[in-house]
Amino acid sequence: MPKVLISDKMDPKAAQIFRERGVEVDEITGKTPEELMAIIGEYDGLAIRSSTKVTKEILEHATNLKVIGRAGIGVDNVDIPAASAKGVVVMNTPFGNSITTAEHAIALMFALARQLPEADLSTQAGKWEKNRFMGVELTNKTLGLIGAGNIGSIVADRARGLKMKVVAYDPFLTAERAVEMGVEKATLDELLAKADFITLHTPLTDQTRNILSAENIAKTKKGVRIINCARGGLIDEAALKAALDSGHVGGAALDVFVEEPAKASPLFNTPNFISTPHLGASTSEAQVNVAIQVAEQLADYLMTGGVTNALNVPSLSAEEAPKLKPYMALAEKLGSLVGQLEGTGIQGVAIEVEGAAAELNPKPITAAVLAGLMRVYSDTVNMVNAPFLAKERGLDVREVRHDREGDYHTQLRVTVTTETGERSVAGTLFGNGQPRLVELHGIKVEADLDGDMLYVVNQDAPGFIGRIGSALGEADVNIGTFHLGRRSAGAGGEAALLLSVDSPVPEPLLWSVCKLPGVKKVKALKF
Numbered sequence: 209m210p211k212v213l214i215s216d217k218m219d220p221k222a223a224q225i226f227r228e229r230g231v232e233v234d235e236i237t238g239k240t241p242e243e244l245m246a247i248i249g250e251y252d253g254l255a256i257r258s259s260t261k262v263t264k265e266i267l268e269h270a271t272n273l274k275v276i277g278r279a280g281i282g283v284d285n286v287d288i289p290a291a292s293a294k295g296v297v298v299m300n301t302p303f304g305n306s307i308t309t310a311e312h313a314i315a316l317m318f319a320l321a322r323q324l325p326e327a328d329l330s331t332q333a334g335k336w337e338k339n340r341f342m343g344v345e346l347t348n349k350t351l352g353l354i355g356a357g358n359i360g361s362i363v364a365d366r367a368r369g370l371k372m373k374v375v376a377y378d379p380f381l382t383a384e385r386a387v388e389m390g391v392e393k394a395t396l397d398e399l400l401a402k403a404d405f406i407t408l409h410t411p412l413t414d415q416t417r418n419i420l421s422a423e424n425i426a427k428t429k430k431g432v433r434i435i436n437c438a439r440g441g442l443i444d445e446a447a448l449k450a451a452l453d454s455g456h457v458g459g460a461a462l463d464v465f466v467e468e469p470a471k472a473s474p475l476f477n478t479p480n481f482i483s484t485p486h487l488g489a490s491t492s493e494a495q496v497n498v499a500i501q502v503a504e505q506l507a508d509y510l511m512t513g514g515v516t517n518a519l520n521v522p523s524l525s526a527e528e529a530p531k532l533k534p535y536m537a538l539a540e541k542l543g544s545l546v547g548q549l550e551g552t553g554i555q556g557v558a559i560e561v562e563g564a565a566a567e568l569n570p571k572p573i574t575a576a577v578l579a580g581l582m583r584v585y586s587d588t589v590n591m592v593n594a595p596f597l598a599k600e601r602g603l604d605v606r607e608v609r610h611d612r613e614g615d616y617h618t619q620l621r622v623t624v625t626t627e628t629g630e631r632s633v634a635g636t637l638f639g640n641g642q643p644r645l646v647e648l649h650g651i652k653v654e655a656d657l658d659g660d661m662l663y664v665v666n667q668d669a670p671g672f673i674g675r676i677g678s679a680l681g682e683a684d685v686n687i688g689t690f691h692l693g694r695r696s697a698g699a700g701g702e703a704a705l706l707l708s709v710d711s712p713v714p715e716p717l718l719w720s721v722c723k724l725p726g727v728k729k730v731k732a733l734k735f
């Protein structure tokens with residue numbers, strides 16, 4: 209039974225779903241990194257929010273981990289390259305808390321416009337400072353939206369309902385989508401110059417870090433009010449403090465900080481500054497949504513291989529997964545065969561599908577071929593990290609889908625390019641979904657790729673099979689199955705022999721087979 213650790217506070221629905229789906233679950237929150245390292249090795253899955261930092265060091269101790277699920281959107285607390293390199297799938301729940309977070313941004317915008325927290329404090333202190341708290345209307349004001357994705361577009365919709373004009377800066381926003389959203393597409397400079405309020409809704413990346421820098425803050429309208437419910441680090445906090453102190457910025461509301469938990473900040477106690485402790489996603493509705501989604505996604509992956517909302521592997525629905533499973537087994541075996549035959553000299557790989565295989569999602573098939581093939585480089589390769597390793601090694605990977613009808617109802621062909629040319633192997637699935645090799649370097653053979661095998665290329669001549677049988681017998685190696693194919697009819701041409709054997713092929717046997725007359729190539733294989 210797979211085992212999952214929930215390491216951040218999560219709605220109880222998550223644990224309930226894991227148990228219902230046959231996944232063992234522990235809820236252990238508030239651990240230090242060292243404490244987490246000590247226990248993470250037990251788990252196949254890890255369910256987190258933003259508090260747990262899944263660093264490279266943690267991942268090094270996660271010897272059984274297969275999947276990390278983020279109950280929420282931002283995954284900047286997960287070292288995704290390190291997870292990918294280790295073959296761990298990383299998933300998030302991209303929509304479950306979007307409305308809630310958009311509403312928090314709108315709430316903070318109102319709070320800034322009417323100085324609600326300060327007015328509340330003053331009133332409850334018995335001061336009744338009616339003349340101190342002069343606010344501004346939102347109607348007819350311009351809202352500058354930096355980032356017009358899921359949350360940004362909900363904020364835009366709500367702001368338009370408040371009769372605000374919305375200008376949006378997002379390099380991936382198309383003109384058509386801007387029209388659909390009812391916003392004006394702008395450059396960052398145009399937005400900075402026009403906005404009365406600015407709200408940020410981008411992930412934290414190298415491009416967005418300090419997008420509101422001192423220089424950009426200086427380009428804003430005097431009195432601008434700024435809201436950040438996305439990520440700390442999008443705003444230069446020192447520059448914001450200086451701009452609030454000088455009065456250039458009329459107010460700022462931050463839900464997120466560069467350092468979290470933010471227990472001390474130069475911004476605290478600055479007039480017109482409002483803060484909340486990363487509450488953007490904290491409503492009961494959003495927390496139930498993300499808890500259910502993360503548990504369903506992790507359970508799907510661990511129980512069926514279904515992949516939803518993964519950030520480092522292609523998606524694969526729970527319905528697709530069983531259909532693809534036998535193809536992935538075939539793909540991995542063909543990849544392993546070419547990897548073992550060619551060694552590390554492979555420069556490119558083409559994966560061709562035809563018949564029933566051409567109807568399927570090609571990405572998992574490609575990943576499985578690469579996993580089989582890349583295992584010549586490292587035992588720890590799996591379908592998650594194989595595409596990354598292939599890219600890292602500069603392997604040229606091509607996927608080709610054929611509409612034609614071939615000899616088989618379904619066929620997968622893997623062709624590798626090496627310094628000495630191209631060589632290919634092909635396979636199919638038999639009735640019960642059994643993977644079967646059907647062609648090896650242009651020679652028709654039919655073989656199961658299973659266990660220990662011996663591959664021999666020889667010149668077809670009478671008596672050869674007897675000689676090889678004797679060589680194996682003398683080495684006390686028992687033959688399980690025997691598959692023979694030849695390039696052309698009649699003796700004298702090239703033939704290929706694939707034998708499955710009941711024990712690993714010892715080195716001296718390889719040498720004695722090598723010395724048999726007519727032998728051109730010998731290789732011990734393992735599947």
Ligand SMILES: NC(=O)c1ccc[n+]([C@@H]2O[C@H](COP(=O)([O-])OP(=O)(O)OC[C@H]3O[C@@H](n4cnc5c(N)ncnc54)[C@H](O)[C@@H]3O)[C@@H](O)[C@H]2O)c1
Nearest residue numbers: 282309355356357358359378380409410411437438488489
């Ligand atoms: N405060 C919270 O509790 C809370 C809750 C949920 C989400 N978030 C954060 O909100 C942010 C947005 O979430 P989302 O669901 O809308 O994500 P999303 O991926 O749907 O949208 C992000 C948008 O940012 C845009 N973008 C990327 N680089 C940009 C750049 N350099 N300049 C301008 N735009 C850029 C993208 O094109 C995309 O449209 C994320 O950082 C997420 O982690 C915070």
Ligand SMILES: O=C(O)[C@H](O)COP(=O)(O)O
Nearest residue numbers: 257258259280281282489
């Ligand atoms: O990216 C997110 O989903 C938010 O930052 C929510 O974070 P939380 O789960 O820690 O509230």
